[in-house]
Amino acid sequence: MDFRVEDITQEEIDRRLAVVEPLTDAVRDLVDAVIRSTVDDEVLSAARGRIEEVTATLRTQQREGSFGTPFTPGFVGMPWGNAVVGARNALAPPLRIDQEAGGIAHCRMTLGAAYEGPGGCVHGGVAAMLLDQLCGEAAAVEGVPSFTGTLTVKYLHPLPLNAPLRGRAEVTRREGRKTFVGATLADADGVAVQAEAIMIAPRGFELPTE
């Protein structure tokens, strides 16, 4: 595991995000366009060539391995490569998870073509991925880091693509290093996917049993 500390100010963080977030959005839009495009093969192949050129300009200087999860000395996290919430990661759905005191995390989002499973619907695995992240953020609200121990997901009805969705997770109980979290994803018809997670804090982060 990587625990890199980067001593930068909030202003510098905001400045960097202002550069990378529009770039990530542009790549997200490209991912969607490649899926939905019906242009001729020559246009597809030309696109490929131009993308390879752009990638080469970015690779002239790069980090080894992965982005990692650096944080500031004041514990502001910069998990910008994260698969679900990373500001530099075009795989991450367009969403922002907000945290509230009391172990609550929530978000609103609309998922496009790139998140498809059954035709026109959100992939069940994508739903599980989002719920895992929501549970982790709810458990982490009080500053205790955590890893997923178990995640149980129950699917009630398919979630539509290209429609407003809501996600919510809430800590129900803490017991030693374990935090129990319940979470849901909902559409206009109500809760579509439910999850329960047991998140585990690293040794040294035991909390008093409630």
Next chain:
Amino acid sequence: MDFRVEDITQEEIDRRLAVVEPLTDAVRDLVDAVIRSTVDDEVLSAARGRIEEVTATLRTQQREGSFGTPFTPGFVGMPWGNAVVGARNALAPPLRIDQEAGGIAHCRMTLGAAYEGPGGCVHGGVAAMLLDQLCGEAAAVEGVPSFTGTLTVKYLHPLPLNAPLRGRAEVTRREGRKTFVGATLADADGVAVQAEAIMIAPRGFELPTE
């Protein structure tokens, strides 16, 4: 749900894949480069402009909504927009799931920077997403379509990024419209994540209880 039928030959399928797969690979490589690049802001911003131009060429003609899950009259599926296995979807990890008789599905893969959760490790939600897809493919081996009913994932140790991983799912029991599947993701140290899923076939696909 979308059940579009496209009457094309295997040769035409292969021809189309030969065009889109290298394009998808190029976008995957771009996603990775955006995460790991340490070039100057001007190079990042220039990249964004060029990506937007390429996207515009692809969007001159496009499908509404999402790719959908078309199949041929001979039931060859073309879920090319699928979030986990879609040939046109750069979010899908670079892997091919192979199916075997008896309700078995397996794959080998190496996940890069785009699949990060904890620093240097595969995101727990990505692991759940992969296991969901594997369970679905194991359940579908005998030609019965299925949706995930419940998915339970247990995390034993973190999976490393940039290292060879193996995934496997196997049907353990079928009962009416339910198919019970067990699945694992493993690295060099053995099984890291375990899952159990109950997959549900649409009405009309009841199987004799074994």
